[in-house]
Amino acid sequence: MKPTIKDTIVVDRNVGTALRMLEKRMSELQLSDGKDMLETVKADYQLMVDCFERGIHDPKGDEVYRAMLRRTYRLYNTVRLASIVNRRGSFTQSKAIADKISKQEDSILSTLEGYVQDCAMASLYDENEQKAAIRKVNAVHQQYIERLFNFILVSGQWNDDTASFYLSMIQSPTIDQNDALIMISAITIALLTVFDANKWLALSRIYENGNPVSLRQRALVGMMLGLPGEERVLFPEVESALKRVFSNDDARRELVELQMQMYYCSHAEADSAEIQRDIMPTLIKNNNLKITPLSIEEKEDSLDDILDSGSADRNMEELETKMKKMADMQKSGSDIYFGGFSHMKRFSFFYQISNWFAPFYLDHPDVANALDKAGDGFIRNIAAHGSFCDSDLYSFVLALSAISNRLPDDVKEMMSNKSLAVMPPDVGVDTPAYIRRLYLQDLYRFFMLYQGRKDFVNPFVNADGVAGSGRFFFFGNEVMLGAIKAEYVDIERFFYKHKQYELVVGLASMRVGASNEANMEEMSLLGGSYLKLGLYSDAYDTFKALVDKGCNNASVLKGLADALFMLRRYDESAEVYTRLILENGETKNWIICQSVALVNSGRVKEGLPGLYKIDYEENGGNLVVRRAIAWGYLMDAKPEEAEKIYDKLIEGNDATEADLLNVGYTKWILHKTKDAVGYLKSYAESLAAANRNIFDDFMADKNVLELNGIKSYELKLMVDVLGVL
Known part of the structure; x- marks a missing residue:
């Protein structure tokens, strides 16, 4: 693929070619911005070429050429901005306003x-x-x-x-x-x-x-x-500034907090969907106000309240539970107001781009006019004590003024009470964390809701619009490696907790590549993330390297055993589980894993006793153990015993897709072909969405099928009967 102008400058570091490409681009786009800069850089570069041709050696030639690259990159950005202004409506409008x-x-x-x-x-x-x-x-x-x-x-x-x-x-x-x-x-x-x-x-x-x-x-x-991307190599002063700025503990702590806050902010839409789905129905059901096109009215007592005196208490208890859940979400960093206020950004106020970032103040012209209609007592209290970002405060005031003449008298009286108290947020309003959180919410609303948002680079999504994978993930920028050290593990631990395993892999693998800077805990988090992502060979390599370095704690051994198990190296997996139990004591989960590994390795007689013991202790209530025992029966060529367990699993409400496959195997082995086909077809249909094929499962489980008398050719016949190929 033909290199871009940016790649020619940043990757190839070729000033001459880049200047020719830029001159051609400017001519094609008929751009006047940057013409003087182009001529100046071209002249200086030509002088450098002439000196080289004459055999004049410049002892500072490297330094001069690097400076030329920087100037060429600045020219490239000048051309790029001019192109953006010409092609994107929001920037064209901004240029027209700026010219005034x-x-x-x-x-x-x-x-x-x-x-x-x-x-x-x-x-x-x-x-x-x-x-x-x-x-x-x-x-x-x-x-x-x-x-x-x-x-x-x-x-x-x-x-x-x-x-x-x-x-x-x-x-x-x-x-x-x-x-x-x-x-x-x-x-x-x-x-x-x-x-x-x-x-x-x-x-x-x-x-x-x-x-x-x-x-x-x-x-x-x-x-x-x-932060710069690949162009960071041209601007070493950025890395130097990062090292200087974050040389103290307080600044690095704020940096870690900011990364976490940006993650929460990037998931505001998902949090909003959860609130709409799980919380708002309860709040609406228990709301005693009815909104009509012309006014807001109090509801009459419902028939439930009259006939069932306990319904009010139950409703209140449910309401309190949902309110607590929403408060907990907010306390953890979630943007709980985005969904509600996202529909209130259509006022003309938000046509002016600067208003999206304006700190809320009562003398703002649009606010002052709105307060003439709605009164300012309630608004002053909300602004002083409510945990709303500035953008939402403006929305609230504008929306309130629009309906102020339709509010019930008792609501107006309540809002005019200047002593009305709003519960303050748990975190102090003057703390850096609180100030950052609200500003991030302002930014998020702009990039997600501004009418010309498609013209801007949204840092909270990637190029495909996927949330949680944009430029907000600044710890993943390699320029940070020289400035931040120990704090990486805090971020990796945070992302692992929130099941963002791709981000953990990105960070930890980057650190491993940078002179093997990742520490033992990071390597363990990396291995665990590989496991969660199904990258079992990478997980094995990571945990094996830790064990070889003498790191034998329980989580590392467990990770190694799990990786071996998923790679179907059952004998080795069982050995590591045995070591894990000997060195750290027994747990039910470890005994189950060890027993299943033994069963899958063919050592059924060694594996089943541990499962029997746990099954007895839990009175058959542990379905994981029941499944493991049933599989052990198949590995021991006792399909009749396995059938009894699988039939009960299928009859219950806790049946899994794997149960469908395994009960299908059991019926097949017992020559109950019609039943087998039914179960296997249901399982095959469940695979279609994942673009998988049941024949892969047949091949993976070929050994257990052959142990029970199923021949290789029968696998192909069953696939044809199922009609899935």
Whole structure:
């Protein structure tokens, strides 16, 4: 496949070819942006070629060529951004809005500082004039900040001076902090669109310096989402900054927390579906308000409440259980409000892109107008004590103002009570973790719900739109390897707990490849993940390497035994289980595994006694043991005994697909062919969705079938009878 321009620069490191490709691309797209840069880089490169041709040796030639590669990559990003602006509607619109702003840095700074001064002056007016003056100032400023956001979004590659200007301005106490926060978000979205080392370094400095916690946490999120990919090799200063910034324990702890929070955020849709499916029906059933097209009314007492005096108590108990479950989800980090507020992002307020990232404040022009209708007592309490992200607070206010004239009088009275208390969240509202969580929710809502979302790089999904596998997984970026060490195992342990085994494999295998940095616990998590993913040979190699290094704890031995079992190396598996039991004592699960391994290895007489003992102790209630005994009977060529157990399993409600296969085997062996065909056909149909074939099972179990008199040719006949090939 023909290499891309990016690959030519980053992988092949070929300046000359990349410049020719860029010149051709710019001509094809009729782009004017970057033409001057192209001519300058071409001239400098040609000078380098001429010097080489004349035999002039430059002792700093490597350094000069690396610098040329960086400049070529900056040109590539300039061309790429220009192409995006031309082809994607949201960016075309942003460019049109950005063109209305003065691009002079002094003008930008003076306008932002002037807003703070104007607000201070407006507050000095008397009560009658003050409200109108403040509204006028905020209305003008809102238009400006929208233009500034779009200007940053479509700004090209920053030079050192531009980066220094924005860094100084964002950290300046003379501008409004909300403006600084919005600018950080604009830099973040710009970084996600096209990487820019100077923008990224500006964010790293904001986080590193002693800025207010809200600025630092928003910058941290932008840093991690905006990490470079393969181009990191051109910008060693990024890795150097990471090492410096995360050289202390507190910063690394925040980094681990952020990775976990991003995972929870990326699964907001799945959490929302669970709430809609398992919790909301109960809440709606027990809700005493009825929403009509024109108003909200109280329901009359139901017939259940009149005839069954205990129904209210049962309903309340169910309601409390569901509410507790939702509270537990929120406490663990889930975004429980996404589903509810996802339908409230169609107000014109959200047409302005900067509003998605604006911290909630009551003087925002749209909020001020809404509060004139709905009153501000309830809203102030919600804003101060509710655990809603800013985007949802804006949605709430706008939605409330839209229906305020249709609310029942008692609801209006309740909402006008300024002493109304809302339960605060468990975590302090000023903590870094809480601030990050709500900001991540703002980001997630933008990327999932903004009308032009398809124009942007969504960090919470991959290129195919699959949740939980996008750029949010920043620990999987190799640039992190030089900055973070011990914390990797914390993340791997977290992802293993949440059954994200592919992510564990990605992290741990990357660490193994990087000078074998993975420790024993990471290797164990890697082996366990291989097992869960069905990569049994890899699991065996991983656990065997641990045992060879002298790591013989129970989890490692268990992993090795399980891997051997799944590889059908039953004799070896039984030996490891025996060692596991001798060194760590007996457990029922280990005895079962050892016994099944012995049975499958053909040592039925050694394996069945352990199963009999557990079956007796549990009075036949352990279905895993019952299945193992039935399989042992087949391995011992006693199909009549196996049939008795399988028949009972099939009759119960706990029958599995494997039971269908095995009872089919048993009937087949006993020449009850009609019954066998019925069971095996049901099993074969269950395989169709997984694109598997029953003949594979026949071949895997060929030894036990042959032990019971089934010939090889009969396997093929049965497949034809089933009609599955």
